[in-house]
Structure formats: structure tokens, C-alpha cells
Amino acid sequence: MSELSDQSVESDSLTPKQRLEPPNSRLINAGIVTIHDMETLRACVAYENANQGRIQILRRLEQQASDIRSQED
Incomplete structure (x- = not known):
């Protein structure tokens, strides 16, 4: 079983x-x-800000944060 995991x-x-x-x-x-x-x-936002700072990626991450928050409600 450990092989599978x-x-x-x-x-x-x-x-x-x-x-x-x-x-x-x-x-x-x-x-x-x-x-x-x-x-x-x-962690992904911090990584992106420290390394690339791509606005499009940060916007996607922001949208994902909104999705996560809405699922928690």
C-alpha cells in the first residue's frame, strides 16, 4: 500500500x-x-511578489482567494 501512496x-x-x-x-x-x-x-503571493511580480498572475491569485473565502462561508 505504501507504494501507491x-x-x-x-x-x-x-x-x-x-x-x-x-x-x-x-x-x-x-x-x-x-x-x-x-x-x-x-505563500504563492509572497513568491510571486518576491520573484516575478506579474500583475496578471497576482490577479489570478486574488480571484482564487475570493473563491476560497466564498467556500468558507
Whole structure:
């Protein structure tokens, strides 16, 4: 059974760099929409601000934060 768990990768185990700087830029959105908690989202915002500062990415992260907040209500 441990073999199966070793092979599966939870979306929460992705680092901000893996989410925001994939080899294929189309995967950035996928990395953002799979964020389901504010802690991960804040880490991604901090990473983006420190490294790239791309307004479009920060807006996507802001939208995801709104989605997370609305789900918590």
C-alpha cells in the first residue's frame, strides 16, 4: 500500500515555484486553481511578489482567494 501512496502526489505538496513557474506557461492557471487553502495562496503571493511580480498572475491569485473565502462561508 505504501507504494501507491509514494507514487501519488497531492496538489498541496507543490511549492509556490512549481505552481507559478512550470515549464509550460499554460500550467500556471492549473497550479492556481488547485490552491484550496489560504496558507498556500499566501505563500504563492509572497513568491510571486518576491520573484516575478506579474500583475496578471497576482490577479489570478486574488480571484482564487475570493473563491476560497466564498467556500468558507
